[in-house]
Amino acid sequence: MMQKSFISEPGFCPDCGSILPELRTDGGVTCFTCKRKHGPEVFGEMVTRYVINFNSHTNNPQIKSSNWKHKSIKEEEPEGPLVERKCPQCNNDVMSYSTLQLRSADEGQTIFYTCTKCKFKETENS
Template sequence: MSLAMDFCPNCANLLDIEAASGNQKTRFTCLTCPYVYPIKTKIVREIKLVRKEIEPIFEADDMKYAPKTAATCPKCHNGEAYFRQIQIRSADEPMTTFYRCCNDNCRFDWRED
């Protein structure tokens, strides 16, 4: 039997870890059925996390022709920014506004929900 158990072999529900108390050792328990598995050795699990690749919402030139508005850049405090609005949530939610600083040395992107 594997030591790194996640699911009950009887009913396939997620197992809970019950901490040691008194003379009882730490164990896996099923909250649905009477399944119990005592943990006899230290369980170590290493999981490599893979960063999700994020696609840009706008291409590099998309904001070049966008309209400008009075907005303060959070990075350089310039008072003008390009903006675009996109509906990224459900229709009953407000649109999200994306900004890009007009300062050529900054070009910081931010959004306002």
């Protein structure tokens, strides 16, 4: 038997150290680099967990949670970090903001402000 050159982590080839592709349906895997075939034990105790978040708005009574209630505008969480900025519509002194690079990389980003009280939205190019 060939001596291993690497102390490898699960998901990496124990012979050459390359990252391994996903398991095939037969439970085996072939290294892209050294072409050695390995069984599923090469992945060790790796576990993949998925969290799927569904929309809470549904008409299906079997899916709808019994304690679900519609939040009013005032109960909703802010859409981002808060900043002291006067809303031009209702004169509230607090707005949330988020940023996004919409224009070319050598230009400033676009800032989206949302009033925490009336949900008025405005943008600013910086």
